[in-house]
Amino acid sequence: MTDGVKNIPVAIVGGGPxxxxxxxxxxxxxxRSVIFNREPEVRRHPKGSTHNSRTMEHHRRLGIGPRVRDLxxxxxxxxxxxxxxxxxxxxxxxxxxxxxxxxxxxVANSTATALTPEPLLRANQMYVEAxxxxxxxxxxxxxxxxxxxxTAFQEDDQGVTVTAExxxxxxxxxxxxxYLAGCDGGRSFVRxxxxxxxxxxxSLDSPYYGGRQNATYFRAPTLYRDHLAHRPGWNYWxxxxxxxxxxxxxxxxxEFLAFSKAPDDGAEPTDQNATRSIIRAVGADLPIKxxxxxxxxxxxxxxxxxxxxxxxxLAGDAAHLFTPTGGFGMNTGMDDASNLAWKLAALVQGxxxxxxxxxxxxxxxxxxxRNTTAARELSKQLASMPDITAIDEATPTGEATRRHVSAHLxxxxxxxxxxxxxxxxxxxxxxxxxxxxxxxxxxxxxxTPSGVxxxxxxxxxxxxxxxxxxxxxxxxxxxxxxLKLGRKAARTDEIEAAAAKRSIPLKVFSLYDADARELYGRxxxxxxxxxxxxxxxxxxxxxxxxxxxxxxxxx
Ligand SMILES: Cc1cc2nc3c(=O)[nH]c(=O)nc-3n(C[C@H](O)[C@H](O)[C@H](O)COP(=O)(O)OP(=O)(O)OC[C@H]3O[C@@H](n4cnc5c(N)ncnc54)[C@H](O)[C@@H]3O)c2cc1C
Numbered sequence: 001m002t003d004g005v006k007n008i009p010v011a012i013v014g015g016g017p018x019x020x021x022x023x024x025x026x027x028x029x030x031x032r033s034v035i036f037n038r039e040p041e042v043r044r045h046p047k048g049s050t051h052n053s054r055t056m057e058h059h060r061r062l063g064i065g066p067r068v069r070d071l072x073x074x075x076x077x078x079x080x081x082x083x084x085x086x087x088x089x090x091x092x093x094x095x096x097x098x099x100x101x102x103x104x105x106x107v108a109n110s111t112a113t114a115l116t117p118e119p120l121l122r123a124n125q126m127y128v129e130a131x132x133x134x135x136x137x138x139x140x141x142x143x144x145x146x147x148x149x150x151t152a153f154q155e156d157d158q159g160v161t162v163t164a165e166x167x168x169x170x171x172x173x174x175x176x177x178x179y180l181a182g183c184d185g186g187r188s189f190v191r192x193x194x195x196x197x198x199x200x201x202x203s204l205d206s207p208y209y210g211g212r213q214n215a216t217y218f219r220a221p222t223l224y225r226d227h228l229a230h231r232p233g234w235n236y237w238x239x240x241x242x243x244x245x246x247x248x249x250x251x252x253x254x255e256f257l258a259f260s261k262a263p264d265d266g267a268e269p270t271d272q273n274a275t276r277s278i279i280r281a282v283g284a285d286l287p288i289k290x291x292x293x294x295x296x297x298x299x300x301x302x303x304x305x306x307x308x309x310x311x312x313x314l315a316g317d318a319a320h321l322f323t324p325t326g327g328f329g330m331n332t333g334m335d336d337a338s339n340l341a342w343k344l345a346a347l348v349q350g351x352x353x354x355x356x357x358x359x360x361x362x363x364x365x366x367x368x369x370r371n372t373t374a375a376r377e378l379s380k381q382l383a384s385m386p387d388i389t390a391i392d393e394a395t396p397t398g399e400a401t402r403r404h405v406s407a408h409l410x411x412x413x414x415x416x417x418x419x420x421x422x423x424x425x426x427x428x429x430x431x432x433x434x435x436x437x438x439x440x441x442x443x444x445x446x447x448t449p450s451g452v453x454x455x456x457x458x459x460x461x462x463x464x465x466x467x468x469x470x471x472x473x474x475x476x477x478x479x480x481x482x483l484k485l486g487r488k489a490a491r492t493d494e495i496e497a498a499a500a501k502r503s504i505p506l507k508v509f510s511l512y513d514a515d516a517r518e519l520y521g522r523x524x525x526x527x528x529x530x531x532x533x534x535x536x537x538x539x540x541x542x543x544x545x546x547x548x549x550x551x552x553x554x555x
Contacts, residue, residue: 004174008034008143009348011162011177013150013190015042017125018316018333019183020132024062025341027141029478029529031348034175035136036164040147042129045217045292046250046257049073049124049234050327052422054456055334056118057473057531064135066468071123071131072100073234073251079122080233081416083409085240085392087227087247088283090402092239093409094231095416112461112515115447116423117471122234124250124257125330148173150189153180153312160311179344179357180312183333188318191304196314198302198321201376205299210383212262215294216274217255222286224253238281239405241388245281255291262295269293299323299379301372307361313340320368325379326415332371335425336364342529346552351503353554355431363427371421374444378415384408414445423447427532428454432551434535437521451520453533458519462511472511479505479529480551485516486523491540495526498544504552505529526551 010026012019015037026033051059051068059065073079078099083092098106103119136142145164151172152163160180165172182190203211228236228249238245246259260277262269271290278288302321307314316333340360346352386408390401420443428439433454440448440455449458463470475481480499482492492508499506517523522536526547534551541547549555 005161006034006173006175008032008175008177010034010179010181010344011150011160011175012036012181012183013162014182014184014188014316014318015133015144015146016183016185016316017129017132017330018337019181020129020136021058021334021337022181022183022315022341023136023142024064024132024139025058025337026345027139028062029342029345029349030141031345032141032143034143034145034177036148036150036162037146038149038167040167042126042133045126045215045294046248047125047215047294048324048327048330049122049248050331051121051123051128052327052331053116053118053120053419054422055331056121057116058334058338060118060468060471060473061531064131065118068123068128068131069100069121071127071251073122073249074253075100077232077234077249078102079235080231081235081237082231082233083237083239083406085402086238086281086283087236089240089392091231092402092406094233095413097234097416108466110461110466113449113519114459114461114466115419115449116459117461117466117473120422127251150184153190153193155180155309155311157310178311178348181340181344182312182314182318183316183337184318186317186321188314190312191314191318194306194309194312196304196306198304200302200372201299202302203297203299210299211297212266213296213298214260214262214269214274215296216258216260216269216278217291217294218258218274218278219255219289219291220278220286221254223247223256223282224249226286227282227284239385239388239409240280240392242392243277243280245277247278247281269295296324298325299376299383301376303365303368303372307365307368308357311357313357313360315340319364320372322372322375323379324375325382326375326418326421328371328375328418328421331422332367335367338530339364343553345529349503351505352552353549355555356553359430359432359553363430367425370425370442374418374421377444378412381412381414418444419447420444423456426455430454432534432553433532434547434550436536449519451522451525451533451536453535455533457525457527457531457533460511460513460516460519462516472516473531475509475511476527476531477505477507477509479507480534481527482506482508483520483525483527484508484510484523485512485520485525486538488512490523492524494540495544495548498548501545502548502552502554504548
């Protein structure tokens with residue numbers, strides 16, 4: 001390379017949660033990366049509060065799970081969702097949900113086949129992103145270029161040349177990477193540079209829950225004490241024809257996030273309008289200081305036409321854009337990062353074959369469609385709210401409206417019970433998965449653990465206590481793991497030799513436990529670095545070399 005050009009295996013454009021997760025996973029595999037992000041620090045504005053079980057499993061794998069969990073709502077606070085005509089009006093319904101302390105207790109008391117070691121976490125993205133950035137800054141494998149914009153890139157057969165400029169002026173830099181990941185959000189510069197478009201639905205036509213919305217970050221020191229403390233929870237919906245508003249608690253009792261409909265005329269949100277909408281939702285005057293606005297669109301379900309070209313991949317919002325219902329957007333992006341990271345690591349370390357990069361799109365694009373569809377369906381449910389005109393009236397009609405709306409709200413628990421979306425993403429039909437058996441039916445609400453190759457490895461407590469180190473996931477290696485679940489005498493020499501010949505990192509882990517054997521359905525199970533089942537059998541594969549070549553994209 002010419003003078004002044006910096007070499008790096010992977011360049012990442014975008015330092016949102018997905019770009020940072022990708023950099024952290026690459027670091028975990030021992031791969032260096034540079035991450036460019038336009039803003040000098042993470043944006044101080046709350047967004048989603050749902051870090052689902054799969055995302056928490058990823059944080060666990062990186063060794064940061066407990067620190068992320070500590071960013072939760074106050075630990076003993078139930079995370080109920082409740083519905084009102086206003087906070088001083090009628091309660092219309094309540095979905096009780098556990099506090100973080102309850103969840104930790106239920107993990108400690110869970111059975112060996114508990115679906116996950118990591119229950120969903122309610123912590124705002126704003127806090128978790130700040131932690132991820134601080135953590136990334138401590139990792140020598142990650143070059144953090146926050147306050148830098150990627151302005152151009154060129155791809156050739158050998159790699160990608162990226163130009164980046166400091167956003168406050170100064171000299172640009174040129175970087176030469178083997179691969180480039182565009183994790184640069186909904187308006188992705190990387191996706192647009194590749195002339196790739198989104199397809200799907202750009203909005204949802206609904207008077208109740210569609211079109212442009214505003215997320216307002218505000219401080220209200222008396223709101224919790226005077227209006228929420230006697231009905232502790234996380235998410236308070238105001239269903240009222242004078243203005244729908246949802247108030248979300250953050251990790252202290254002073255600051256909140258409110259979602260409300262943006263003005264129909266397309267005008268920018270103003271502090272005055274936002275304050276009015278919050279006071280209307282509370283039903284009483286109170287001191288409010290607006291800290292910021294964040295516009296978003298309800299009902300969006302968009303997926304990029306391609307997730308990867310020769311050496312450039314898209315992940316997160318750059319590849320798929322969600323309506324926030326269900327809290328799937330960032331979580332799906334975190335799973336993209338998990339899928340992409342080990343493939344990039346295998347390629348730069350030389351044990352991945354040419355088919356591995358292409359398998360990223362083959363595996364993740366259908367999940368983009370699956371999860372955006374799930375979110376939109378939930379959004380439609382919300383949008384189909386019955387007529388609420390009389391809901392605030394102290395009349396028989398008002399009473400009937402409230403009963404009707406309460407009955408409708410009682411059908412909407414799925415938004416908060418989507419374990420099938422969280423854990424059930426499968427890569428059936430992928431060229432790097434050796435199919436064996438019928439996969440469970442796809443289901444957004446339920447998750448059926450299955451050892452059939454193509455799905456996330458079923459969870460099992462391999463140790464007696466329910467703590468870090470005891471989960472089967474904690475026993476997996478950083479590369480492939482060969483789970484030996486059958487007879488002690490069963491041989492693993494051929495597959496170990498084949499892996500060594502191809503320099504594929506392989507750890508053999510034996511667990512002689514009838515329940516674990518039943519869960520996985522075979523004596524041997526080969527688990528990929530992203531904790532997905534790649535192959536299973538009752539004897540060593542007849543041609544271990546050929547199998548490994550296939551699973552690593554070389555055949
Ligand atoms: C109101 C709301 C609630 C939500 N709730 C949830 C939830 O509960 N759970 C959930 O999973 N998801 C939720 N989401 C979605 C979630 O916020 C996004 O999916 C997530 O932020 C996407 O992460 P990302 O890293 O892909 O992109 P982003 O967070 O958009 O980050 C992209 C980054 O790239 C940077 N960038 C862009 N172009 C360049 C360039 N040329 N050079 C350098 N940097 C660049 C940007 O500055 C930005 O920092 C919600 C979204 C909204 C709006």
